[in-house]
Amino acid sequence: MPGAPLHRPLLAVLAVPAVLAVIQQQLLLRLPPRLEGLGNAPASSGPAALQARFSRPMDPASLQSGSRLDPPLAHRWLGSGDSLLLSLAEGQTLRQPLQLDLAGKDRRGLALAASRWLWDPRPRLLAVVSQTGGEQLQIRDHDGRWRPISPVWPAIPVAVPLGDGSGVAAASRDPSGQLRLWTIGLRQRNLAPLARGLGAIQIAPPQPLGPAAVTFAHLSSNRRGELLVQSGSLEEAGSTAMLVRPRSDGRPQGQGSRLPWQASGPMLLLPGGGSVVVPDPDGLHLETLPPRQPRRQTLPGSRDLSSFCPQAGRAVLLRHWPDFRRSLELVEPGRAPQQLxxxxxxxxxxACSRGGERVWALLVEGRGAPELSMLVLDRRGRTLARRRLDGWELEPGTGLHYDPSSEQLLVALRPLGAIDARPAPAQPVLIDAVSLELRSLARAVSQVHWLPAG
Structure with a gap:
């Protein structure tokens, strides 16, 4: 056919890219897998977890047999494909950083280049510490040393660590009684190649959160590093709620989006994100956050949210009865609250562990000389342990905080003295989650929290 010879060079030219693509594909198939990312992941079923991302789908069994932890803690590789989760088993106590020797094969049997990492998932202790002239935010590092992260302000009535460990939000009271809101950015290096090592925490100067002073404020954060700012002033009736999302560098912005709900008490972000608990006289409402479609779930009755559990959707509620009794309830998705x-x-x-397998409660009984005690329950309401905390009372307005990585509870307790004596300052107290043994730290504080490892 006339013209046919002209088609042969054209076909050859068109075939070159296809051949090159096949050759490139074959070369890529022969390349070993690579570790493309390794970072801390929120842990809901154990004390800590790492999220690993690979260039190829990996064999979890090969990672399980080829990788090592030192100290040799029980762990599992979960997931499939090119993204897997290394999760530590619950009930283990971490006293030092972990060394991870990472090795394994992909689904084709090609070996991953071995690498060594240092990983310290333990939280640091954050406290509002009494100082000459007022109060100061300080962090207690794993070696026991305290580091200031804020100036000395006249008072710090509110302080909340951001749930992703990227900073702290606080309210300082000025001499006129007004509150100023601040964020303090923190950069932690709790995971690094072994040759590089773990560095000290880096502290940014305090940044104003909003331009104006307020009369009262409540702060809440979640594991995404989002911050809910609920505040009000004498000039305005009621309160306003703003949702502040983190910037690309992980620190919160100075402005946020206004939320439409009014609450009868403190609003709390769900730890996993996406929703907020809004109390009002009719009960507790779970509202979805923008940009999700609006949706409300309501739990009627006289109830307060007492604490969140690590697993999504689980929480401990405090219910008030007409005869002045109280009850603790465990709430789970799709189920009616279970009385504990x-x-x-x-x-x-x-405080509670995992999905409520263990619940710790601080109880006070008596009026003239109130007695403080610790009660430990399982998810069926059976008593696992009980201990009287003789000689101590809870610092008003503070809570109980559980760290699964060290199996410790953190609380601010004040030693009891003579009735006519000046009250002693509160101290940070660590309580063993199993034996309920107490260890107090020599520091005068008004608030304590765990700062998550970021």
């Missing part, structure tokens, strides 16, 4: 405990004592704080 009913009594006449005042429940002043609680």
């Amino acid at each position: 405990w009913l009594g006449t004592q005042a429940v002043v704080a609680s």
